[in-house]
Amino acid sequence: MLKRTYEWCVEAADKPYALWILAAVAFAESSFFPIPPDIMLLPMSLARPKRAWWFAAVCTVASVAGGVLGYAIGALLYDSLGQWLIHLYGLSDKVDAFRASYAEWGAVIILLKGLTPIPYKLVTITSGFAGYNIWLFILCSIVARGGRFFFVAVLLNRYGDFIRAELEKRLGLWVAIGAIVLVLGFVVAFKLI
Numbered sequence: 806m807l808k809r810t811y812e813w814c815v816e817a818a819d820k821p822y823a824l825w826i827l828a829a830v831a832f833a834e835s836s837f838f839p840i841p842p843d844i845m846l847l848p849m850s851l852a853r854p855k856r857a858w859w860f861a862a863v864c865t866v867a868s869v870a871g872g873v874l875g876y877a878i879g880a881l882l883y884d885s886l887g888q889w890l891i892h893l894y895g896l897s898d899k900v901d902a903f904r905a906s907y908a909e910w911g912a913v914i915i916l917l918k919g920l921t922p923i924p925y926k927l928v929t930i931t932s933g934f935a936g937y938n939i940w941l942f943i944l945c946s947i948v949a950r951g952g953r954f955f956f957v958a959v960l961l962n963r964y965g966d967f968i969r970a971e972l973e974k975r976l977g978l979w980v981a982i983g984a985i986v987l988v989l990g991f992v993v994a995f996k997l998i
Contacts, residue, residue, distance in 0.1 A: 818852035827860060828867035835871030835925050835950075836878060837890060842868065846957060851972065854965030861958035865951040872929040872946045879933025890930060900931060907935040912945050919949025 817823045827849060831842035842864050850857035878886055891900055906914065911932070918928045932942050961968060 816852070818849040818856070823849060824860075824863055828863050831864045831867035832871035832874070835868045835929055836875035837926060839924065842954075843957070846954065847961070847972075850958060850961040851965055851968060854962050857958035857962045857965070858955070861951075861954040864954040865947065868925070868950040868954070869943060869946045872925065872950070873939075873943065875926050875929025876933035876937075876939065876942060879930035880936065881933070883930075883934045890926070894924070894927065896927065900934065904931065904935040907932070907937050911935070911937050912941060915942060915945035916949045919946060920953050925950070 817826070823845075827842060827845040830838065830840065830845050834841050846860055846864055850860050853860075878890065888897070891897055915928055915932065915937075919925055929942075929946075
């Protein structure tokens with residue numbers, strides 16, 4: 806199943822709908838979806854290393870736009886939808902502490918958490934709930950998310966053939982490592998928030 810999914814993503818890299826799927830996943834991940842856009846970004850960039858920059862740009866724009874939706878959920882819908890999402894991730898008792906830390910460390914929190922596998926939707930919703938400056942939030946999101954996605958683009962553009970061969974040789978291992986990193990991101994988020 807992993808191999809078929811990977812092959813579908815690689816083959817889809819040239820299809821007109823691929824960018825839309827990539828953008829949709831990046832958008833949703835920043836506001837409510839638990840799976841990062843890397844599941845599309847990596848295979849698409851491996852299939853077309855020269856287009857990795859374009860894929861990273863699409864991810865960045867869509868992720869920041871999704872972050873604005875997450876911000877709106879936190880700012881406008883916290884009492885209903887926002888609180889439900891925070892509760893879904895088991896963070897209800899930690900939101901006030903996280904909100905208080907924004908007074909002093911807001912930009913640093915957004916930048917650091919935007920670069921890591923910590924679920925970015927937690928930052929976006931809480932930023933809105935905390936009333937963090939929307940323009941500074943957007944600027945920090947562009948820097949953090951762009952930095953993350955363009956770092957992937959640099960690696961895959963330069964070393965794409967080597968990475969693709971290694972990935973295809975040990976796909977199960979790399980998917981397991983990716984899943985562990987994702988789970989650790991959630992664990993770290995729960996500990997830090």
